Amino acid sequence: MSGDGKRPSEEGNAKRIGDSVVREVKVEDAVGMVLAHDLTQILPGSFKGRLFRKGHVVSAEDIPRLKDIGKEHLYAIELAETDLHEDDAAHRMAVALAGDNVGLSEPHEGKVSLKSRITGLASVAREVVEGINRLGDIALATVLNHRVVKDGESLAATRAIPLLVPEAKVREAERIAQAYREASGKSPVSVRPLRSFKAGLLTTGTEVFTGRIEDKFGPAVRAKLEGLGSEVAEQRFAPDDRHTIVNEIHYFLDRGYDMILVSGGMSVDPDDRTPGAIAEAGTDIVSYGTPMLPGSMLLFGYLRGVPIFGLPGCVMHDPYTSFDVLLPRVLAGDKLAKDDIVALGYGGLHR
Ligand SMILES: Nc1nc2c(c(=O)[nH]1)N[C@H]1C(S)=C(S)[C@@H](COP(=O)(O)OP(=O)(O)OC[C@H]3O[C@@H](n4cnc5c(N)ncnc54)[C@H](O)[C@@H]3O)O[C@H]1N2
Numbered sequence: 001m002s003g004d005g006k007r008p009s010e011e012g013n014a015k016r017i018g019d020s021v022v023r024e025v026k027v028e029d030a031v032g033m034v035l036a037h038d039l040t041q042i043l044p045g046s047f048k049g050r051l052f053r054k055g056h057v058v059s060a061e062d063i064p065r066l067k068d069i070g071k072e073h074l075y076a077i078e079l080a081e082t083d084l085h086e087d088d089a090a091h092r093m094a095v096a097l098a099g100d101n102v103g104l105s106e107p108h109e110g111k112v113s114l115k116s117r118i119t120g121l122a123s124v125a126r127e128v129v130e131g132i133n134r135l136g137d138i139a140l141a142t143v144l145n146h147r148v149v150k151d152g153e154s155l156a157a158t159r160a161i162p163l164l165v166p167e168a169k170v171r172e173a174e175r176i177a178q179a180y181r182e183a184s185g186k187s188p189v190s191v192r193p194l195r196s197f198k199a200g201l202l203t204t205g206t207e208v209f210t211g212r213i214e215d216k217f218g219p220a221v222r223a224k225l226e227g228l229g230s231e232v233a234e235q236r237f238a239p240d241d242r243h244t245i246v247n248e249i250h251y252f253l254d255r256g257y258d259m260i261l262v263s264g265g266m267s268v269d270p271d272d273r274t275p276g277a278i279a280e281a282g283t284d285i286v287s288y289g290t291p292m293l294p295g296s297m298l299l300f301g302y303l304r305g306v307p308i309f310g311l312p313g314c315v316m317h318d319p320y321t322s323f324d325v326l327l328p329r330v331l332a333g334d335k336l337a338k339d340d341i342v343a344l345g346y347g348g349l350h351r
C-alpha cells in the first residue's frame with residue numbers, strides 16, 4: 001500500500017487515518033451497512049442536528065435523504081488498536097476532566113458535554129484547558145472559571161477533530177488532567193455549591209427614606225439573591241446621614257446576618273455617604289472601586305469577618321454587574337482579596 005494512504009481497489013477507495021483503514025462506500029452500495037459516525041443535517045434557521053445516529057443500519061429509503069445532506073459516500077472503518085473513534089475519544093477526555101457536581105452527556109456527533117448537576121460556581125483549570133488544546137486533534141472548550149452555571153447547563157465540551165484519533169493523544173490529555181488532580185487536589189472541571197445566606201439590606205437615600213420616590217433596590221437585590229438560593233432577611237432604610245448609616249450597619253452585624261448590603265450613595269456627590277459610613281463602621285475594605293462596568297463604584301470588605309458590599313446604582317437595573325460576579329464567589333465560600341478584584345478588569349467591560 002502506498003505511503004500517501006490512498007489505494008484505489010475493487011473494494012472502493014480506502015485510506016488510512018492514523019493506523020486505521022477507512023473505506024469509502026457509495027451510498028447506493030451502502031444498504032445494510034452500519035454507520036460509523038453520526039451524520040449531521042443543517043437547515044439554516046430551522047434545524048441543525050443529528051439526522052442519522054452512529055450504528056444506524058442504512059436502508060434503501062435512506063439513500064435520497066443521505067444525498068440531500070451531501071453524502072455520496074459513507075465510511076467503513078477498520079479501527080486499529082492504537083486509534084479511537086471520535087465518540088470514544090471525547091468520552092474518555094470528559095471522564096478525565098469531570099469532578100464534583102458534573103455529569104456527562106452521551107457522545108453526540110463526536111462531542112461530549114460536561115453538565116452541571118446544581119446551580120453553582122464553575123471551577124475550571126485554565127492551564128489544563130490550554131495544555132489539552134495544545135495537543136492537537138482533540139478540542140476542549142469551557143466557560144470561564146468562576147462563572148455561575150445553572151442546574152443542567154453545560155460548562156465544558158470535549159470533541160475529537162478527525163473521525164479517528166491516536167489513542168496516545170487522549171492518554172496524554174488524561175495525564176495532564178491527572179497531574180492537575182494530584183497537584184491541586186481538585187478536578188479540572190467541577191461545580192462548587194453555593195451556601196444559602198441571610199443578608200441584611202440597608203437602602204440609603206433621603207429621597208427613598210422620605211418616600212419621595214419608590215424603592216427599586218429592594219426588589220432587584222432580593223431577586224439576585226434568590227436566584228442563587230439566598231435571601232434578603234431584612235431590609236431597612238436610612239437617609240443620607242453617615243451616623244445613621246453606621247448605626248444601621250452595626251444593627252445588622254448584631255443580628256448575626258451572613259452578609260451586609262448597603263445600597264446607594266456610592267458615588268462622588270456630597271450626599272454620597274455610604275463608602276465613608278462603611279469604613280467608619282470598622283470595615284476592612286478590600287476595595288472601593290471595581291474595574292468592571294457596570295458596577296465600578298462597588299465597595300467590598302469584611303466587617304468582623306462578615307462580607308459587606310456597598311452597591312452602586314447600576315445594581316438596581318443592570319442584570320450583570322460586578323455584584324453579580326462577586327456575590328456567587330462569596331456564596332461559594334471564597335475569601336476575596338484585592339487580587340480577585342484586580343482580575344475583574346481584563347474582560348470586565350460589559351457596557
Ligand atoms: N461625576 C460622576 N458621576 C457618576 C459617577 C462618577 O464616578 N462620577 N459614577 C457613576 C456610577 S458608576 C453610578 S452607579 C452612579 C451612582 O451611583 P450611586 O450609588 O452613588 O447612586 P445615587 O447617587 O445614590 O443614586 C443615583 C440615582 O439612583 C436613584 N436611587 C438610588 N437609590 C434608589 C432606590 N433605592 N430606589 C430607587 N432609586 C434609587 C437616585 O434617586 C438617583 O436618581 O453614579 C454615576 N455617576
Ligand code: MOO
Nearest residue numbers: 295296297312314
Ligand atoms: O458603579 Mo456604576 O454602577 O458602574 O454604573
